[in-house]
Amino acid sequence: MLLIIVVFIAVFLITVLxxxxxxxxxxxxxxxxxxxxxxxxAAQGAVKDxxxxxxxxELLSAIPVFNRILxxxxxxxxxxxLLYQAGVAWTPGGFLLISVxxxxxxxxxxYLRTGTMLFxxxxxxxxxxxxxxxxxxxxxxxxxxxxxxxxxxxxxxxSGLRGGHSLPAAMGLIARESPAPIGPEFRICFDEQNYGVxxxxxxxxxxxxxPIQDVRIIITAILIQKETGGNLAEVLEKCSHVIxxxxxxxxxIRVKTAQGRLTGWILSVLPxxxxxxxxLLRPDIISLLWTRPLGVxxxxxxxxxxxxxxxxxxxxxxxxx
Numbered sequence: 001m002l003l004i005i006v007v008f009i010a011v012f013l014i015t016v017l018x019x020x021x022x023x024x025x026x027x028x029x030x031x032x033x034x035x036x037x038x039x040x041x042a043a044q045g046a047v048k049d050x051x052x053x054x055x056x057x058e059l060l061s062a063i064p065v066f067n068r069i070l071x072x073x074x075x076x077x078x079x080x081x082l083l084y085q086a087g088v089a090w091t092p093g094g095f096l097l098i099s100v101x102x103x104x105x106x107x108x109x110x111y112l113r114t115g116t117m118l119f120x121x122x123x124x125x126x127x128x129x130x131x132x133x134x135x136x137x138x139x140x141x142x143x144x145x146x147x148x149x150x151x152x153x154x155x156x157x158x159s160g161l162r163g164g165h166s167l168p169a170a171m172g173l174i175a176r177e178s179p180a181p182i183g184p185e186f187r188i189c190f191d192e193q194n195y196g197v198x199x200x201x202x203x204x205x206x207x208x209x210x211p212i213q214d215v216r217i218i219i220t221a222i223l224i225q226k227e228t229g230g231n232l233a234e235v236l237e238k239c240s241h242v243i244x245x246x247x248x249x250x251x252x253i254r255v256k257t258a259q260g261r262l263t264g265w266i267l268s269v270l271p272x273x274x275x276x277x278x279x280l281l282r283p284d285i286i287s288l289l290w291t292r293p294l295g296v297x298x299x300x301x302x303x304x305x306x307x308x309x310x311x312x313x314x315x316x317x318x319x320x321x
Contacts, residue, residue: 085209086139087181095131103128114290119299143212146181147247150214153178153186154240161233167222168193185210199226214243250321257317264313268306 079092090098107124114120153174160170168190175187185206192202203219221239225232278286289295 081208082135082139085142085211086135087142088135088138090135095135099128099131102130114287116290116296119290119296122303142181143210146185146210147212147214147243149178149182150218151240151244151247153182154218154236154243158233158237158240161236167199167232181210214246217242246321253319253321257319260313260317264310264317267313268310271302271306 076092079095083090083092083095103124105124106127107120110123111117111120114123156174156177157170160173161167165173171186171193172190175183175190177183178186188209189202189206192205193199197205200223203222207215207219218236218239221235222232225235275286275289289299
């Protein structure tokens with residue numbers, strides 16, 4: 001245990017020193033670049049044609065080297081969108097660094113106890129998925145809160161339209177009066193229209209940020225009404241009624257499938273928990289699973305069967321509305 005603590009402290013200190021050194025190097029390079037620009041501007045006397053880069057620069061990691069690597073990866077934008085949808089103030093680089101650190105530390109601890117490299121590396125994947133599970137949970141909770149508050153927001157928009165406001169003004173009313181996460185999302189959509197973005201593009205951007213069925217229903221209704229005409233307030237009022245009924249039906253289905261979901265969790269967690277308890281009670285017996293070739297094969301087979309069973313139960317109890 002003392003060796004594990006020492007190794008963890010050493011890895012933590014090295015990581016902090018690398019981050020600090022990268023930050024100092026980046027700041028020094030910025031200072032040198034600014035000094036050169038000042039010299040050039042002083043030599044020319046004045047700037048004839050000032051050009052500004054107004055393109056948004058995405059920061060995927062606080063470490064410059066890691067940030068450049070992530071900018072070249074295709075998974076980085078998807079991971080950044082996932083973190084935004086979850087409402088987590090993490091960068092993709094920080095998320096990956098936390099996951100890799102947990103995986104390495106867990107695999108090292110498992111290797112000290114089992115002495116099997118491959119099994120330890122695979123076992124370290126389970127705790128390394130903890131940050132991803134947390135982000136997925138926060139994302140689902142945020143979307144559920146969005147769905148729950150969407151009908152009152154639509155009622156507010158309908159009231160604004162019937163009071164003589166335009167559609168962008170009604171969206172601005174939602175942005176001011178609705179709580180998070182509905183208010184900030186409609187605020188972005190409202191600001192995009194004020195900056196000159198077309199209504200269709202702003203609504204499609206909203207659908208990308210909040211990819212739920214209720215938002216697609218509203219966007220489709222608004223776009224069809226813009227092309228064909230009609231009473232938009234009445235259309236949105238009917239959409240609000242449909243969304244309320246869908247939300248009520250989803251809650252009812254969730255209550256009726258609670259037993260199946262609980263069964264899936266028990267069947268998935270029980271083998272791992274039982275194996276941990278047996279290891280604490282009789283480590284000499286349970287260690288045969290990773291010290292003998294037949295035991296290793298049984299572990300792999302059990303892991304595959306548990307995964308397949310969990311996916312089948314999830315498929316059964318997951319009913320789309």
